[in-house]
Amino acid sequence: MDSYQQIFENNRAWVQGKLAVDEHFFEKLARDQKPHFLYIGCSDSRVPANVIMGLDEGEVFVHRNVANLVVASDNNINAVIQFAVEYLEIQHIIVCGHYGCGGVKAALHPTDMGQLNSWLQNLRDVCRLHQEELDQILNPAQKYRRLVELNVIEQCVNVIKIDHVQRKWYQTGYPQVHAWVYDLHNGLLKELDVNLASYFSSIRSIYDLKISDD
Numbered sequence: 275m276d277s278y279q280q281i282f283e284n285n286r287a288w289v290q291g292k293l294a295v296d297e298h299f300f301e302k303l304a305r306d307q308k309p310h311f312l313y314i315g316c317s318d319s320r321v322p323a324n325v326i327m328g329l330d331e332g333e334v335f336v337h338r339n340v341a342n343l344v345v346a347s348d349n350n351i352n353a354v355i356q357f358a359v360e361y362l363e364i365q366h367i368i369v370c371g372h373y374g375c376g377g378v379k380a381a382l383h384p385t386d387m388g389q390l391n392s393w394l395q396n397l398r399d400v401c402r403l404h405q406e407e408l409d410q411i412l413n414p415a416q417k418y419r420r421l422v423e424l425n426v427i428e429q430c431v432n433v434i435k436i437d438h439v440q441r442k443w444y445q446t447g448y449p450q451v452h453a454w455v456y457d458l459h460n461g462l463l464k465e466l467d468v469n470l471a472s473y474f475s476s477i478r479s480i481y482d483l484k485i486s487d488d
């Protein structure tokens with residue numbers, strides 16, 4: 275059996291496994307979803323959101339794209355974030371990058387990548403914003419890791435620029451935004467040691483849309 279056909283075998287086995295533990299599993303899951311987390315991560319096949327977070331079906335709302343970017347003109351992610359904050363009332367938005375990210379590496383070594391050029395331009399913008407810091411890191415591996423981290427932080431900033439996020443935040447104090455990096459080499463997630471609240475307040479005069487309830 276080829277790997278494509280094997281998927282349906284896997285699916286049936288998974289269904290049977292779930293029903294063996296709880297015969298009403300799918301009935302309950304089908305009623306509604308009330309996840310507490312929105313996870314925005316890379317499409318990389320080695321970084322599966324539910325698995326690395328140890329969460330079950332129904333527990334995390336997921337958006338993935340190349341290099342976990344939050345792009346203002348991307349209707350897809352805007353819809354995901356609006357749905358998550360307004361309808362699901364998500365309390366935590368996580369942007370999770372990963373060391374060894376191919377998209378980030380491509381941005382460090384500019385070449386013509388055709389259709390990917392405009393997408394990767396967002397990463398090159400992160401390089402430009404933090405050029406001074408990056409230029410001081412002489413070790414290429416360390417520079418690569420640092421750009422992964424800086425990209426996550428900048429994408430968190432992009433989340434708080436969004437009107438739906440600001441509106442909900444003024445109403446409820448949520449969502450909180452979190453910057454994570456996953457390490458392919460040891461499987462561990464870490465929260466970046468960065469004071470997002472103070473970073474956000476330092477740029478507030480630029481991005482605060484002055485949204486109020488009335």
Ligand code: CO
Nearest residue numbers: 316318375376
């Ligand atoms: Co990646």
